[in-house]
Amino acid sequence: MRYSLIVVVLLCLGCQEQYDLPDIMELTEGWAFKNTKDTLWLPATVPGNVHTDLLDNGLINDPFIGNNEKEVQWVSQDNWEYKTTFHLSDETLLKANKSLEFEGLDTYASVYLNDSLLVKTANAFRRWSIDVSSVLKNQNALRIVFENPSTYETTEKQQLGYELPEGNRVFTRKAQFQYGWDWGPTLNTMGNWRPVKLIANNDLRITEHSVNMLQLNDSIAKLSLQLELRNNKVSDYSYEMYVNDSLVTTVTDELTYTPMTIPFEINKPKRWWPHNLGEPYLYDLKLKIKEGRTVLDSVQFKFGLRSIELVTDKDTIGETFYFKINGESVYAKGANYIPQHSFQNKVQLSDYETLLNDVVNANMNMLRVWGGGIYENDEFYELCDEKGIMVWQDFMFACAMYPGDKDFLNNVQQEAIDNVKHLRDHPSLVLWCGNNESNEGWHNWGWQADRSEEEKTAIWNDYLKLFDSILPSVVKDYSGNVPYWESSPKYGRGNPKYQYEGDAHDWWVWHAAYPFEHFEDHVPRFMSEFGFQSFPSVEVLEYIQQDDSLDLGSETILNHQKHIRGFQLIEEYMARDYPVPKQPEDYVYMSQLLQANGITKGIEAHT
Structure with a gap:
């Protein structure tokens, strides 16, 4: 009896997984x-x-x-x-x-x-x-x-x-x-x-992964997991895939190659939705790659099932611009997102949690990651997935025209491939946009003045190489079904089409000092950028000054105003609609009321 027990124990130990992980x-x-x-x-x-x-x-x-x-x-x-x-x-x-x-x-x-x-x-x-x-x-x-x-x-x-x-x-x-x-x-x-x-690692390592959606309806989701592998040898590997801790497929392949595609299905799938339309449901996927009983590598991540469409149809007044998620038209409500700190290492997970909770509590459902900043940390996209916040993702180009030489374009192409591949499993990501305001700048900001026709043609052709060829091709090849938009806005405010086609940046208010009522009289199809400045809190100003005696005209405060006419514009708008306080604390508060009034008019014009 004692020997039988030893045999059973040895047999059980022989069945256990062993590990040779990276x-x-x-x-x-x-x-x-x-x-x-x-x-x-x-x-x-x-x-x-x-x-x-x-x-x-x-x-x-x-x-x-x-x-x-x-x-x-x-x-x-x-x-x-x-x-x-x-x-x-x-x-x-x-x-x-x-x-x-x-x-x-x-x-x-x-x-x-x-x-x-x-x-x-x-x-x-x-x-x-x-x-x-x-x-x-x-x-x-x-x-x-x-x-x-x-x-x-x-x-x-x-x-x-x-x-x-x-x-x-x-x-x-x-x-x-x-x-x-x-x-x-x-x-x-x-x-x-x-x-x-x-x-x-020894024989094998997973370097990239993505879930591709082949078919999605109420009955079934037909999917494939694509893997990029770094492996030394052709061997009889097995692939075990679990979804929500349930084994969904096991594949044995005598020829291990890269990229490797593993088909799988989910019955009665749950979809990912923006938080105000439904549950932002996420599946948990785990994959093990084994040689015999030895696990060589594994990966675990979350993904969501959703279809995405950017609808840009011609109509009687111009061209539409709106999103459909899972076939449902979505009213986008949100904000532009810039880096939270000049020094990215100072941004903690708690900062992402606080900001994105505020987004949800404000009933926003979309953030536009602005093109003058960074491709954000993984925590940002993971929390947007979890909280049901759609992400409009700019490539990192803003308010400029860029070179078109071979080395620069090759460098940018690989940058785009790296980041599109890295972010493609996030259901929150609903748009890739080529740049912020470069098209508008070229056509409306005087950038073409005093240039020869040859020079203008060269600069514009370089623009098209990057934003009309390289970037959309990368998105098409690597992002699944996420749409691409060349430039935000489609037309600048100097073009009358800005109100009727594509997305719009309406800076007649603020930069051009138009009254807030302009928002109510000129409502574009999709307002992707507008705003108005105010002073920050008195506590922030005192921290900047390192002095409890607040002086809004001090060199210190003036140095923190980065708009050439910023304080002038605040006072001009304030004098139109409000009494202009003499005390600095009151002036700061009045500037915040002024900002709230302007932003409210802009938001309510679209409801």
Whole structure:
């Protein structure tokens, strides 16, 4: 009896799964940085950037206080070096494949591992995966040199032969708002702004995944899971897929290839809806890839089932612009979203939670991720999925015309592929848009003045290469069924068609000082951008001034106004409809009432 029990135990142990999963090491410890002109190394934080590292080490003052922003402009003109060391066990070193993964290097970076140059980068929005199997040792030294953008931008500008609107920022693929905007400071930073990882695996690793919807109705959803794999050998692998913890399919394939497609079905599927129309239902998918009883890799993520259509039909007055989700017309209500902080490493999960809860509580159902910022962190899109908030996603181009040389276009094409593939499983993502206001700027902002016909043709043809060819092709090839829109708005406010075709940015109010009643008399098909400025709270102003005695005319406050006529416009509008207070605290409050009145008129004009 005793021997029988031992046999049973051994048989059970033999049935258990074994694991040969990839080792993932996030390199967050032991980082130091310095100015390349110096010899003193100081502690650094990764992910992060040079400004916050300087701030943490007491080498610069808070750039959001007083006039400190002006005092830190030198940071962007210098070059900076980061380093760390990390140890690998013999077991990890024996793994067949080892790669360094950089999720975001801002921007012109030279990466060295054990004094070997691995890569030179020129795009803060791209992901970099480098095979380092032949370079790694037990003890390793990683070093990254970040060069200031202006050197590269000056060279590119000289080679072009003419000046592109709007300035040298167009040559560098990084967050455009860092160069300064009419709502924010000039803090053009550098650094490892997203995670750095070392990944080691033996025979196989999953590098990409996406769920493709082939058919969706009330009875059935026919789907396929597409995998991109990094594998060493052809073997008899098995694929086990679970949806909501239930096994839905097992596939055994003697030939493992990439991309790998695994079909599966869901009966009586639940759809994902914007939160005000239904439940934003999410399925949980888990996949295991096994060789025999050994799990080589697995992936787990959430996805939603929904159809999306951007309806742009000709009618008697122009052309429609609205979304259909699951065949139902959706009234979009929302806001434009800019980065929450000049320094992305300062944005925490709790900040995303608070902001997106406020979006839902305000009964908004859409956010437009504006093209002068960043492709947001994963947490943003995951929470939008969960909370039923639709996302209009701009590519990161704004208010400018961009180069059209081969190197720039190839760089941007890979940027687009990286980000479209990375975001394509999010049901909240309902539109990819090429740029913010570049089309409008070219046709309405005087950018064509004093240029030869040859020059204008060259600039416009370069625009079309990027926004009418490369980006829509990437979206078509990699995004599933998400539509593409060339530019927001379709027409600028200088074109009478802006009210009747496509989406509109109506800045007659604010920039052109039109009265708020203009919103009620000119209602476009889809208002994708409008607004009005006010002062922030008294507490924020006192923090900026570092003084309880509020002075709205101080140099400090004036430096924080980034619109050339901002305070003048606030006073002009205020004098039309309200008494103009003398006390600064009252003036601040009145500006907020003024803003609320204007925004209310704009919103109610569309209801």
